Amino acid sequence: MPSLSNHHSNALVKLLLLGDAKSGKTSSLVSLVKAGYKLRILDMDNLLDPLKYQIMSHCPDKIENVEYHSLRDDYKVTPAGTVVDGKPKCWIDSLKMLNNWTYTDSITGEVIELGSPATWPDDTILVIDSLSRWCDAAMEFHRSMTPVGRGGQADGRAIYGNAQDDVEKQLAGLTSPKFRCNVIVICHGVYMTLDDGTTKIFPQGIGQKLSPKIPTYFPNYIRYIQKADKRTIQLTSNQMISLANGRPDAMPAELPTDTGLAEFFAILKGQPAKSEATPVAKPKSLTLRRT
Numbered sequence: 001m002p003s004l005s006n007h008h009s010n011a012l013v014k015l016l017l018l019g020d021a022k023s024g025k026t027s028s029l030v031s032l033v034k035a036g037y038k039l040r041i042l043d044m045d046n047l048l049d050p051l052k053y054q055i056m057s058h059c060p061d062k063i064e065n066v067e068y069h070s071l072r073d074d075y076k077v078t079p080a081g082t083v084v085d086g087k088p089k090c091w092i093d094s095l096k097m098l099n100n101w102t103y104t105d106s107i108t109g110e111v112i113e114l115g116s117p118a119t120w121p122d123d124t125i126l127v128i129d130s131l132s133r134w135c136d137a138a139m140e141f142h143r144s145m146t147p148v149g150r151g152g153q154a155d156g157r158a159i160y161g162n163a164q165d166d167v168e169k170q171l172a173g174l175t176s177p178k179f180r181c182n183v184i185v186i187c188h189g190v191y192m193t194l195d196d197g198t199t200k201i202f203p204q205g206i207g208q209k210l211s212p213k214i215p216t217y218f219p220n221y222i223r224y225i226q227k228a229d230k231r232t233i234q235l236t237s238n239q240m241i242s243l244a245n246g247r248p249d250a251m252p253a254e255l256p257t258d259t260g261l262a263e264f265f266a267i268l269k270g271q272p273a274k275s276e277a278t279p280v281a282k283p284k285s286l287t288l289r290r291t
Contacts, residue, residue, distance in 0.1 A: 013182045014175045019224030024231045024257045030054035031262035033062050038124045041068035044133035091141035120181045131187035135206045138163040164210040175217045201241040220245050233260040
């Protein structure tokens with residue numbers, strides 16, 4: 001029988017990061033870059049500009065440590081409304097990337113091959129930015145896969161149910177012990193009224209059934225808030241949201257967003273905050289370039 005003393009605990013960080021739009025979630029990743037981590041971002045939002053400028057301002061020598069791939073379905077306007085232009089492929093392409101980070105740079109034509117994220121080293125972090133757009137991609141895919149009934153419409157319940165199940169299974173996989181990589185999933189919040197009449201904040205998912213389940217897969221769950229005129233990382237629960245971290249004995253109640261993520265990782269891993277990175281090989285492509 002395994003002893004709890006041998007539990008992997010915080011050797012790997014699995015983090016759910018919630019915040020309102022424009023609360024500084026993506027740009028705050030700069031502290032991890034500055035601390036020497038390599039980021040590989042599954043970019044669903046196409047909003048990496050602030051992160052690029054933060055890195056160029058604070059640690060330009062580490063810009064090559066950030067690699068990303070952008071994914072989003074294209075849309076077109078039709079007499080029936082706005083629909084995906086062609087067959088939805090963003091969801092399936094994202095799952096392929098999570099199994100084997102390989103793609104062709106649309107600008108240079110270079111084939112980027114970084115292997116399976118599940119085997120990336122401890123100094124590397126997979127970032128999904130954001131869960132909201134990832135869920136949208138799952139919805140579009142399952143809408144396209146659901147047969148149209150006699151009335152000319154697909155069963156909406158089947159679309160929602162299948163998309164919810166698919167996203168939940170992917171979150172379970174990303175946070176499983178077999179996925180041996182640090183993971184950050186960035187999400188937006190949604191207010192939900194519970195059966196007892198109270199209102200709480202949950203990650204925005206697909207419908208109301210998935211949202212309360214999402215935090216259950218993450219040992220670390222934090223929230224970005226605006227406190228007075230300062231952006232802050234909230235680490236303790238209150239009546240509006242139930243948060244969590246793997247080191248409540250050592251974690252403060254809040255952290256500043258500009259340095260907070262690096263401090264959070266250092267505390268979880270029982271390490272001093274890193275200031276310099278070990279030199280790393282230059283990626284096979286130009287980084288922070290839209291593909």
